[in-house]
Amino acid sequence: MSFVRVEKPRPHTTVITMNRPERMNSMSFELVVPLHEAFAAVANDNDTTCVILTGSGRGFCSGADTQDVEPPPNIEGLTLTRIATRAMTILAQLVPTMRSLPQPVICAVNGAAIGGGMCLALGADIRIAGESAYFRAAGINNGLTATELGLSFLLPRAIGSSRAFEIALSGRDVSAEEAERIGLVSRVVPDAELLESALDLAGQINGWSAQGVALTKRMMWAGLETGSLAAAVELESHTQLFVRMTTQNFEEATRARKEGRKPVFRD
DSSP: OOSEEEEEEETTEEEEEEOOGGGTTOOOHHHHHHHHHHHHHHHTOTTOOEEEEEESTTEEEOOSOTTOOOOOSSOTTOOHHHHHHHHHHHHHTHHHHHHHOSSOEEEEEOSEEETHHHHHHHTSSEEEEETTOEEEOTTGGGTSOSOOTTHHHHHHHHHOHHHHHHHHHHOOOEEHHHHHHHTSSSEEEOGGGHHHHHHHHHHHHHTSOHHHHHHHHHHHHHHHHOSOHHHHHHHHHHHHHHHHHHOSHHHHHHHHHHHTSOOOOOO
16 A cells, blocks of 8 residues: 555646555654655656645644654664664655745645644645644644744744744644634635645646746745845845746736737746
């Protein structure tokens, strides 16, 4: 049985589904390793311009698997401390890998997004939640830290520092309704419409220039780490000028507007 499914139900959109429903898609190495492989494959798929990540069954991802017996790969001859470092590195690289994908990543969050599962959702560029979705920074509940896999960087930037501190320190659940209200997700839809809504959004994004979309994603993430408005404007100016001068996209957009049709961007 494959713990990660990769499908392309619509043109230019790849859906990656974590497929371990009996464990609410918990983060065993049996799931995490093929998830890394799926990200690597989609990054090299020039026909994919948008990615959707979701979970099968009643949960998006329930975080660390407390019953996992599968060791991390390639640990022969390593001491315990080196095995621990290897294991943490595999987990910790999930969010940076999502960020480095050239395509936008939409998380369609169904049910529980707990611990590392919440962090995985935070690593997406866009989050849509089903009505049953809920989020919990569960490390604190387990006697550990709530801060893992990039949460301390991503959560305050998504919802503000006061709310982020409260959610991380309390270990409480955040419902889909609250998540939408505080900006943790962009919108909430009925569970039955979750994947279709994500696919429709991906289709809308896919209607634009692939180069424009990819560079917009890169610039939005860069803006989160840029230290000043002046630096952000400088970066944006060079990116905008690059696309303007190396493609005919702007001219095509102008023609399409005059002709009352959708533009066809060829980059």
